[in-house]
Amino acid sequence: MKKCDYCAKEISYHEMYCSDECRDKTFAFYDKREKFQKFFSVINGIFVLAIGICIFLYSFMPEVGLLGAGSSLTILGVMYLFLPFPPDIFVAKQKLKKALFITRIIACVVLALGIVVLIFGIIRVV
Numbered sequence: 001m002k003k004c005d006y007c008a009k010e011i012s013y014h015e016m017y018c019s020d021e022c023r024d025k026t027f028a029f030y031d032k033r034e035k036f037q038k039f040f041s042v043i044n045g046i047f048v049l050a051i052g053i054c055i056f057l058y059s060f061m062p063e064v065g066l067l068g069a070g071s072s073l074t075i076l077g078v079m080y081l082f083l084p085f086p087p088d089i090f091v092a093k094q095k096l097k098k099a100l101f102i103t104r105i106i107a108c109v110v111l112a113l114g115i116v117v118l119i120f121g122i123i124r125v126v
Contacts, residue, residue, distance in 0.1 A: 008095040026096055033085050040083050047072045047079075063125045070118030077111025080104070 001010040006022035017023040050072040058065025084103035091099045 003095060006096045008098065029096060029100070032083075036083055037085070040079070040085055043079055044076070047076050051076075063121060066117055066121030066124060070114050070116075070121050073110055073114025074118060075114075077107050077109075077114050080107035080110060 002013050002015075003009065004011050004018040004022055005016050006026045007018060009018045011018050017026065051069050054065045054068035054072060056065075057068065081104060084100050084107060086094075086099040086103045090102075094102065
């Protein structure tokens with residue numbers, strides 16, 4: 001049986017979605033992704049690069065490295081929490097609802113890691 005592209009419920013081969021609600025949620029997701037994709041990509045690239053630079057800086061100035069990496073991870077975690085855009089291959093394999101859920105879980109882990117690193121940086125400064 002074929003599965004709904006949003007919630008992965010079994011449907012007939014003549015349909016794409018199990019209900020109008022699933023269709024509407026899918027269209028809303030893709031509209032939101034199209035609207036925020038450039039912003040998401042720029043912010044993602046800047047802060048991933050910042051994490052790499054802060055890891056390098058950690059060997060010379062540990063406080064600056066920890067504070068920079070912690071704040072970068074925190075910002076990325078918040079961004080992924082509010083703008084969860086999983087890759088298309090992941091969406092195709094897991095379906096949209098589950099892919100969004102997993103992406104938000106990963107965002108929470110990144111956010112928690114960022115807060116922990118930021119706290120270590122603040123403790124090290126004080």
